[in-house]
Amino acid sequence: MGKLTATSVKNAKLPGRYGDGDGLWLVIGKKGGKSWIVRVQKDGRRRDIGLGSASKVPLKLARERATEVREKIERGIDPVAERAKSAGIPTFSDAVKKVHAENAPSWKNPKHAAQWINTLETYAVPTLGNRSVADVDAAGVRDCLAAIWLEKPETARRLRQRINTVIDWAVGKGYREAGLAMPVIDKALPKQRAKPKHHPSLPYSELPEFMGKLRESESMGRLALEAAILTAARSGEVRLMTWGELDLDGATWTVPAERMKAGREHVVPLSPQAVALFERMKLHRREYTDLVFPGQKRGKPLSDMTLAKPINSLHAASLRKGGKGYLDPAEGRVASPHGFRSTFRVWVGEETNYPDAVAEMALAHAISEKTVAAYKRTTLLEKRRELMEAWANFCES
Incomplete structure (x- = not known):
């Protein structure tokens, strides 16, 4: 005899789980939604299998479905996989491919698109790939992440986000009723202690000397790096700059x-x-390309390494002459092309009186609409022009 009654199911309001016995539970969500699950265990693996919404499945039918599920489990039949196959629900591996195919055209960076699917196929598909996307549960995802959570923390965090994206897609397609309980998964994982790495930057007090050394000879990489410094732009924006812009x-x-x-046009x-x-x-303009900084390969832009090369060369030359090189004091690493944006931001904050909004817009950072409303666009552009002139003057002071 079960513990629940049709009346108690109807009157239950508080979020939580209400047991009927033999693994059958009534689950009430935070927003009041009611559903049935049956908890089963086979070969040391415990699973919660959904039986439908309590608004559509009465108590008697939920008990019958729970019994049917338990019987199939004992016979070695996976009721979730069986149901998924008959309903045309894809495996997790197939879902990964579908999500990648749908999203790849919207990603601006082809390298990111390749990394996105490679991460999943390397670390998630081997353990989750053959499961129906409806059957991927918190326990399975937790175990998948735990394998690299401490060894490769950054990769693990990206994997976590990408698995969640696939599962959310499955919910949106109607292949499963709910997403993953990510807070539960997070609490079940060990604490990561890895220090986040920042782009190493040069102290602004050392920048004028660096600029002088940079301009002592001319190469495509040095010219592009100088442009990135003077505009405080991202290296990718500079490398792909065209004359038409x-x-x-x-x-x-x-x-x-x-x-x-940020996906918005930016005037520098x-x-x-x-x-x-x-x-x-x-x-240096080439007839066959509109790129301002063409790479060595015909029609191709410069690589990030080309902008980093002059920094490394100048650092090595400084050390040979008994200097201290061009290191980020906090990171202990050679400054990077992207790090000069940090150099610029620190200089603005410590050496000028320009408002934060002006500095953030100069870096093309997203700022709140409320902050933008406090300034006229024309004033921001002119203020930024004054700021960039002051920055250029400082760079060669």
Whole structure:
């Protein structure tokens, strides 16, 4: 005889689990939704299998379904896989491929698209791939993550997010009723103690000397790095810059939305030094490409390594002459191209009186609409122009 009655099921309101016996539970969610699950265990593995919504499945039918599930489990039949197969529900492996195919066209970086699916196929598909996407549970995901959680913390965090994306997709497609209980999974994993790595940057007090050394000789990598420093732009935005984006008469560079991290067009006011740099770049213009900084391979842009090479060369030269090189004091690593954005931001905060909103917009960081409303767009552009001129003057002071 079960512990629940039709009346008690109807009157139950508080979120939680209400046991009927033999593994059958009435589950009430935080928003009041009621559903049935049956808890079964086979070969040391415990599973919760959904039996449907309590609003559609009465208590008597829930008991019958629970009995049927237990009998199938004892006969070695997986009722979830059986149900998924008959309903056309994909395996987790197939779901990964479908999610990747649907999202890849919207990702601006092909490298990210490749890494996205490679991470899942390397660390998740071997253990979860053959399961129906409806049968992937918190315990299975937790065990999958635990295998690399401490050894490869950054990869594990990305894997966690990507598994969750696949499961949320399955919910949206109607292949499962609910997503993963991520807070439960997180609590069941050991605490990661790995220190997050930042892009190593150069103290702004050392920048004028560095710029002087950078300009002692001319190469495509050095010119591109100088452009990145003078504009405080991301290296990828500089490497893919085209002549059509530059208005040297108006002293602006307009980066299209599809190349911006925030997905919005960004107008960069150019200092006189930056304009002069791009005027010099006209001597390096190639007929076969519109790229301002063409790479060695025909029609291809420069690589990130090309911008990093002059920093490493100047660092090594400084050490050979008995200098201290160009290290980030906190990181103990050689400064990176992206790190000069941090150099710029620290300099603005410590050496100028420009508002944070101006500095953040110069870096194309997202800022609140409320903050934007406090400034006129024209004022921000002119303020940024003043700021970038002050920055360029400091760089060569």
